Amino acid sequence: MNVLAAEWLKIRSIRSNHLIxxxxxxxxxxxxxxxxxxxxxxxxxxxxxxxxxRIAELEEVVLIVPQLAMGIMGVLAxxxxxxxxxxxxxxxxxxxxxxxxxxxxxxxxGLGLVVGPVVVFATYAVSWWMLESRxxxxxxxxxxxxxxxxxLTVAVYALLGLGLGAVLRxxxxxIAILVGLVYVIPMIVGNLPEPWSERLGSVMxxxxxxxxxxxxxxxxxxGALLSPFAAAVALVLYAAVPLGSGLLxxxxxxx
Amino acid sequence: MCGAPAFPDREGVIExxxxxxxxxxxxxxxxxxxxxxxxxxxxxLGPNGAGKSTTMxxxxxxxxxxxxxxxxxxxxxxxxxxxxxxVGALLDANALHPxxxxxxxxxxxxxxxxxxxxxxxxxxxxxxxxxxARKKAGGFSLGMKQRLGIAAALLGDPGVLLFDEPxxxxxxxxxxxxxxxxxxxxxxxxTVLLSSHLMSEMALTADRIVIxxxxxxxxxxxxxxxxxxxxxxxxxxxxxxxxxxxYGAAR
Numbered sequence: 001m002n003v004l005a006a007e008w009l010k011i012r013s014i015r016s017n018h019l020i021x022x023x024x025x026x027x028x029x030x031x032x033x034x035x036x037x038x039x040x041x042x043x044x045x046x047x048x049x050x051x052x053x054r055i056a057e058l059e060e061v062v063l064i065v066p067q068l069a070m071g072i073m074g075v076l077a078x079x080x081x082x083x084x085x086x087x088x089x090x091x092x093x094x095x096x097x098x099x100x101x102x103x104x105x106x107x108x109x110g111l112g113l114v115v116g117p118v119v120v121f122a123t124y125a126v127s128w129w130m131l132e133s134r135x136x137x138x139x140x141x142x143x144x145x146x147x148x149x150x151x152l153t154v155a156v157y158a159l160l161g162l163g164l165g166a167v168l169r170x171x172x173x174x175i176a177i178l179v180g181l182v183y184v185i186p187m188i189v190g191n192l193p194e195p196w197s198e199r200l201g202s203v204m205x206x207x208x209x210x211x212x213x214x215x216x217x218x219x220x221x222x223g224a225l226l227s228p229f230a231a232a233v234a235l236v237l238y239a240a241v242p243l244g245s246g247l248l249x250x251x252x253x254x255x
Numbered sequence: 256m257c258g259a260p261a262f263p264d265r266e267g268v269i270e271x272x273x274x275x276x277x278x279x280x281x282x283x284x285x286x287x288x289x290x291x292x293x294x295x296x297x298x299x300l301g302p303n304g305a306g307k308s309t310t311m312x313x314x315x316x317x318x319x320x321x322x323x324x325x326x327x328x329x330x331x332x333x334x335x336x337x338x339x340x341x342v343g344a345l346l347d348a349n350a351l352h353p354x355x356x357x358x359x360x361x362x363x364x365x366x367x368x369x370x371x372x373x374x375x376x377x378x379x380x381x382x383x384x385x386x387x388a389r390k391k392a393g394g395f396s397l398g399m400k401q402r403l404g405i406a407a408a409l410l411g412d413p414g415v416l417l418f419d420e421p422x423x424x425x426x427x428x429x430x431x432x433x434x435x436x437x438x439x440x441x442x443x444x445x446t447v448l449l450s451s452h453l454m455s456e457m458a459l460t461a462d463r464i465v466i467x468x469x470x471x472x473x474x475x476x477x478x479x480x481x482x483x484x485x486x487x488x489x490x491x492x493x494x495x496x497x498x499x500x501x502y503g504a505a506r
């Protein structure tokens with residue numbers, strides 16, 4: 001518990017982490033802005049086109065903001081210590097080392113578990129209140145399972161970032177991989193010839209929330225080949241593999 | 256190693272035994288043995304790259320020795336439960352997060368080892384940083400960072416203290432303060448291992464001297480012995496390390 005209290009204080013005593021939280025929650029305002037522009041578009045469209053008006057789920061549009069922001073918080077939670085040399089103090093104070101990384105996981109993962117649901121459910125509320133009179137917005141009960149799984153991805157990103165940071169010990173490398181996983185690799189996979197595009201698209205992080213709930217993919221760039229169980233396992237592995245590697249490596253390295 | 260027996264006779268003793276650390280082909284520390292006893296300030300001297308900082312990292316379990324071992328209070332550092340209560344160390348005054356306040360820098364350390372937060376205010380007062388405790392540590396001068404690092408080392412009221420170049424960046428007032436602090440810590444029966452390149456300062460502060468060169472022990476003796484055989488500690492150091500000045504051996 002001592003180590004956990006220490007790591008919690010470390011995270012909250014750095015101003016950039018407050019900024020990261022603000023940016024994450026700012027995704028809700030982004031959703032409001034998107035909704036306002038969608039309303040303006042609807043209202044200026046000829047009546048004949050209004051009936052068929054469709055809009056992507058706002059949560060899915062803005063979710064990338066807290067995902068990346070919390071992923072970067074996870075990266076910096078450990079790489080900033082390697083950059084400053086503070087990691088020596090951390091490891092001298094806790095010679096077992098693994099409790100340090102475990103406590104960081106609890107802190108950034110816990111923040112992700114708060115930030116993710118707040119952003120996802122608030123954004124759903126925004127789309128319901130602002131868009132429902134003009135666009136088809138799926139009812140809360142229908143959307144609930146995917147809202148839950150989508151919101152969990154924020155914590156997965158936070159832990160993925162932390163794990164990458166622990167393995168690579170460099171913010172530049174870890175953030176590059178993180179952004180690659182969110183942006184670059186899905187784009188490449190989307191342009192591969194079939195069946196590889198669908199196969200690999202099914203294991204992309206962004207595909208997993210809907211594969212877990214089995215929700216129909218209306219306009220997804222991803223594949224949907226995984227069973228709910230396999231998709232849930234894959235989601236866990238995205239966090240567990242880098243973190244587990246970090247826990248294995250952290251003991252034996254000189255710092 | 257849990258439940259290792261206590262070693263009352265080795266309380267406060269740092270034992271470095273046939274310690275070797277290789278980085279690739281370079282031997283940063285080479286079959287080094289010496290003992291540091293409580294109640295003294297022991298000066299740890301050697302040219303740049305002689306292996307002083309590596310030895311300190313090995314004592315603190317931060318690097319794994321290639322062979323040999325380092326013991327504190329008769330135990331390997333890595334087996335200590337809440338090490339701040341037994342060993343305090345200042346390795347690098349710049350090892351802090353630039354936007355975290357001095358107070359929070361010490362508070363997280365206190366928390367991690369179950370130390371009463373009251374101690375944070377006490378050590379800040381002791382090192383003269385109470386007035387800037389809420390300021391970001393990144394804005395501190397090197398001298399102030401050294402004081403903050405010393406405060407961190409004192410946090411757990413440990414019996415064994417390691418300081419790597421704590422005098423760098425301090426003003427004359429601060430140099431005097433460190434000298435008095437080191438001597439009073441030793442007078443309280445603590446073990447103080449202090450590395451520095453400032454020979455005149457070391458002559459005033461230390462009672463015992465360990466000199467290393469190219470990772471090997473050159474001499475382990477008293478300041479008195481050296482100043483009697485050579486006319487000053489500086490002359491002794493320069494004569495003894497003449498063949499050992501070498502750069503780039505260690506990282």
